[in-house]
Amino acid sequence: MNGTWEAQVRRARRLRSMERMLRLASPIALLLLWECAVRVRVLDARFFPAPSSVVAAALGLARTGELWGDLRVTLLRLVLGFFAGAVPGIALGMLMGLSRWVRAVASPLIAALYPIPKIAVLPLIILIFGLGDLSKIVTVAIGVFFIMAINTSAGVLQIDRIYLDVAKAYGVRGPSYVREVLLPGALPSLLTGAKVSLGIALILVVAAEFLAAKDGLGYLIWNGWQTLQVEQMYVGLVIVAVIGYVVTIGLEEAERLALPWLPR
Amino acid sequence: MLDHRMIVEAVTKRFEDGTTALNEVSLEIPEGQFAAVLGPSGCGKTTLLRILAGLEEPTSGRVEVAGDGRRDHMAMVFQEQSIFPWMRVRENVAVGLHGLHLDRANARAVVDEQLDLVGLQSFAEAYPHQLSGGMKQRVSIARAFASKRSVLLMDEPFAALDEQTKIGLHSELLRIWERTRKTVIFITHGIEESVVLADCIYVMTARPGRIHACVEVPFARPRDVVALRGDPAFGRLVVEIWGLLREAMAA
Numbered sequence: 001m002n003g004t005w006e007a008q009v010r011r012a013r014r015l016r017s018m019e020r021m022l023r024l025a026s027p028i029a030l031l032l033l034w035e036c037a038v039r040v041r042v043l044d045a046r047f048f049p050a051p052s053s054v055v056a057a058a059l060g061l062a063r064t065g066e067l068w069g070d071l072r073v074t075l076l077r078l079v080l081g082f083f084a085g086a087v088p089g090i091a092l093g094m095l096m097g098l099s100r101w102v103r104a105v106a107s108p109l110i111a112a113l114y115p116i117p118k119i120a121v122l123p124l125i126i127l128i129f130g131l132g133d134l135s136k137i138v139t140v141a142i143g144v145f146f147i148m149a150i151n152t153s154a155g156v157l158q159i160d161r162i163y164l165d166v167a168k169a170y171g172v173r174g175p176s177y178v179r180e181v182l183l184p185g186a187l188p189s190l191l192t193g194a195k196v197s198l199g200i201a202l203i204l205v206v207a208a209e210f211l212a213a214k215d216g217l218g219y220l221i222w223n224g225w226q227t228l229q230v231e232q233m234y235v236g237l238v239i240v241a242v243i244g245y246v247v248t249i250g251l252e253e254a255e256r257l258a259l260p261w262l263p264r
Numbered sequence: 265m266l267d268h269r270m271i272v273e274a275v276t277k278r279f280e281d282g283t284t285a286l287n288e289v290s291l292e293i294p295e296g297q298f299a300a301v302l303g304p305s306g307c308g309k310t311t312l313l314r315i316l317a318g319l320e321e322p323t324s325g326r327v328e329v330a331g332d333g334r335r336d337h338m339a340m341v342f343q344e345q346s347i348f349p350w351m352r353v354r355e356n357v358a359v360g361l362h363g364l365h366l367d368r369a370n371a372r373a374v375v376d377e378q379l380d381l382v383g384l385q386s387f388a389e390a391y392p393h394q395l396s397g398g399m400k401q402r403v404s405i406a407r408a409f410a411s412k413r414s415v416l417l418m419d420e421p422f423a424a425l426d427e428q429t430k431i432g433l434h435s436e437l438l439r440i441w442e443r444t445r446k447t448v449i450f451i452t453h454g455i456e457e458s459v460v461l462a463d464c465i466y467v468m469t470a471r472p473g474r475i476h477a478c479v480e481v482p483f484a485r486p487r488d489v490v491a492l493r494g495d496p497a498f499g500r501l502v503v504e505i506w507g508l509l510r511e512a513m514a515a
Contacts, residue, residue, distance in 0.1 A: 162346050169317050169340040170411065171363045180359070184350035261350045263393040 049231050057231035074217040077205050081140025089148030097156020114146040119207050126212055139208045144197040151193025155186030191255050198247050206240055269295050270447055275325030277311050285311040287472035298448045300458035303468030304513050309451045313419050329415055339408035341418040347392050347403045354388040356403050360411035378406040381440050398429040418450045434460055435489045442486055455505050460489050469512040476512035
């Protein structure tokens with residue numbers, strides 16, 4: 001390497017901040033491209049309205065309060081569904097990682113049930129849980145549950161044997177075994193599961209609202225299309241994308257904080 | 265005070281695939297002895313140590329310390345990197361304190377003392393990925409000594425280190441050991457290493473492992489690990505043990 005140590009540190013910092021800038025800049029660049037394409041009539045504004053008119057529509061919906069109501073309802077379903085699925089999913093994943101018997105019982109069931117599209121069982125879920133918030137929450141929870149169970153058990157199983165030996169040799173058992181060895185050892189895989197399942201949860205909540213809701217962002221999108229208010233549909237789509245973006249960025253930052261021990 | 269003599273009686277280990285790793289190994293290691301177990305690769309040394317540590321059960325035979333059948337007299341230092349990557353150095357050393365039921369202040373004092381002894385006080389808050397291989401093994405040694413257990417089991421703890429680091433750690437290990445004189449069982453395939461460190465060297469045969477010979481190391485303590493290498497008696501002992509090892513490999 002050339003240059004002094006200080007110069008190298010500066011260079012490394014510059015590369016890191018450039019990486020962050022690019023993360024912010026790439027969606028903005030896409031929006032600009034889209035706006036231009038509509039202005040020069042490469043895209044048909046009836047079906048692909050320019051971002052500026054989508055923003056105008058969003059402001060209109062925000063003024064009437066409609067947007068906030070839908071956003072709040074969807075976020076509530078998303079968050080409650082996520083936790084309702086993640087907590088038992090992590091617990092089952094831990095048990096599967098710990099016990100070959102639990103693994104023998106649970107893994108064929110998971111292998112069979114996981115690939116069933118959750119939306120395909122929405123009629124059943126509505127039959128059991130009704131048309132209210134609960135059916136949407138349950139749909140999200142089921143999707144999250146499987147992913148978290150799979151990722152947690154994989155995370156526990158990939159913990160290096162040596163660490164289990166150390167725990168055994170020094171009598172680390174019971175709750176401290178879970179807290180000091182299993183959870184931190186499985187945490188990287190668990191957080192990856194959280195990222196994946198939050199994305200899936202967002203897809204599921206919107207899809208469920210398409211089919212069986214009178215509010216929420218999914219309803220906003222579907223209703224916009226049905227009533228030929230295409231801008232309204234785009235408002236819904238963009239907000240879903242923004243939620244996905246914020247959640248992913250937030251989780252990546254959380255990962256950085258939760259795993260200070262990983263070399264980067 | 266109990267007698268912490270370690271007795272290994274006719275321990276045999278046969279694995280599921282039918283290979284016999286150990287064949288009727290018997291040892292009696294008096295309290296406070298630094299014993300080295302020397303043998304060719306794959307002779308079952310590590311299996312023996314894992315049985316002593318209670319990590320594996322013997323197919324037949326018996327292991328006893330202090331005559332009470334318990335296994336929590338042993339503190340193990342592993343061959344590979346074995347400190348938890350998700351714990352700071354301080355927390356890793358504190359793993360050795362499990363089961364001692366110390367209060368916070370006492371636990372902290374013990375950890376600080378051990379970190380001081382291995383010269384890692386200034387790395388107490390570091391994570392393992394910030395340490396060199398030699399420093400990681402020092403953490404592992406500090407963890408073992410912090411446990412206050414009476415028998416130290418060491419499985420080729422310096423095998424992965426370069427020569428300078430290894431010699432430095434030999435002298436550190438002896439210095440720390442002099443303070444407590446715990447019983448040590450040190451597995452190695454290094455002849456010089458075993459002569460430098462041990463009171464007594466048990467030479468094992470190739471698989472299935474048996475004890476082939478037992479050699480007393482006459483050098484006075486405390487030892488200077490570098491000066492000792494210049495002693496003509498050191499060279500003679502190394503040659504003698506090399507002869508025994510060759511016999512053991514042929515046996």
